[in-house]
Amino acid sequence: MRHVYLDEERVARAAGTGEASGTDATTGRLPTQVQVRGHLKRQRYGSGNREVKWLYVAGYAARRWVAPGVTQVVVSA
Structure with a gap:
């Protein structure tokens, strides 16, 4: 599952926790x-x-x- 955030506050929070960035993009x-x-x-x-x-x-x-399989994308505003 992949989470996509549309507001900048959540993007900043996710970047701070290492959820969105800091992980290897090719993992899995x-x-x-x-x-x-x-x-x-x-x-x-x-x-x-x-x-x-x-x-x-x-x-x-x-x-x-x-x-390798179907990925669910969750878009949050």
């Missing part, structure tokens, strides 16, 4: 390859990176850490 997860669909991205270029052009990135396989 498995490395796997997932297929990423093709998509558009903006790339800056030119003098001082002031200009922007759109590039199409073809699909590719990426390595990700995934949970």
Whole structure:
């Protein structure tokens, strides 16, 4: 189960207790390859990176850490 907090007070409390941060992000997860669909991205270029052009990135396989089963996400306000 993963808890997601939307107000800053709870985020600060969770960070202080080590609940949200300070833990290893890969604990209980498995490395796997997932297929990423093709998509558009903006790339800056030119003098001082002031200009922007759109590039199409073809699909590719990426390595990700995934949970071995279904994860329940609890959103609190």
